Amino acid sequence: MAIVHLVRHGRASAGWDTDPDPGLDELGAAQAEALADRMSGPRPIVTSPLRRCRETADALARRWDVVPDVEPLVAEMPSPEGVAMGERVAWLRAAMATTWTALGPRYVDYRDAVVARVASTGSDTVITSHFIAINAVIGGCIGDDRVVLASLDNCSVTVVETAPGRGRAGLRLIETGHEADTLIR
Numbered sequence: 001m002a003i004v005h006l007v008r009h010g011r012a013s014a015g016w017d018t019d020p021d022p023g024l025d026e027l028g029a030a031q032a033e034a035l036a037d038r039m040s041g042p043r044p045i046v047t048s049p050l051r052r053c054r055e056t057a058d059a060l061a062r063r064w065d066v067v068p069d070v071e072p073l074v075a076e077m078p079s080p081e082g083v084a085m086g087e088r089v090a091w092l093r094a095a096m097a098t099t100w101t102a103l104g105p106r107y108v109d110y111r112d113a114v115v116a117r118v119a120s121t122g123s124d125t126v127i128t129s130h131f132i133a134i135n136a137v138i139g140g141c142i143g144d145d146r147v148v149l150a151s152l153d154n155c156s157v158t159v160v161e162t163a164p165g166r167g168r169a170g171l172r173l174i175e176t177g178h179e180a181d182t183l184i185r
Contacts, residue, residue: 003127004118006134006158007035008177009052017089018131023051029156032059039126039157042066046127048075053128056155060126068128073117076130077110096132099145119170121162134158138176140169153180 007124010028024032031053032036042064045172047057049070079088095103100111114136118127131152138149142158152158156177163172 001164002121002162003124003174004121004155004160004162006118006137006177007056007126007128007136008131008134008152008156008158008159009048009050009056009128010035010152011154012052015089016092017086020085021051024055027054028154029059032056033105035155035157036060041126044069044123044125046071046074046121046125048072048129048133050075050130053085053130057128060128071117071127073113074127074129074133077107077132077136088129092132096148098147100136100139100147101145103147105167111136111139115169118160119162119164134177137169138173141171141173143169150176151179152177156180 010024010031012022012028013025014022036059038058041060045057045060045066045068047053047068047070049072054068063069079091083091100108114133118137132147134152135148135150137160138158139146158177160172161172161174162170164170
């Protein structure tokens, strides 16, 4: 069994409908530094390949002298093929109000891959990831098919325990991260 700290990235410098891979803005960088101040370590760090997550992980990595492992399986939920950049936020808002099953097999597979990757974590680890991906893990822990279960704030920390053979996902939810009025930009 392992304790996994799922960290939502700090505030991004651009919206999901204007930049496919923004880094952190000034507030997001400060959030990442504050996170590093309050987390104990060192421990392994896994991060989504997207800049906002890598930059959030870097704050911890510098403090702990750890090289993060970049893992595509904990990346952001993909938008549908053919959806223009400017239409992504409208699509995401609609997707957030439904279930994985209603979104279809591509999104059920995405959810299941994120959950399986977290469940396979063999040692106490920090994973920097995304709002939807962390919600997928929460849903996997409690057996809930809704896309959004918690309005996780930037740099919030959700804690799960890998528990092979326990429950549908092999995960147990210990603590949901701090919630806020999350603005999907």
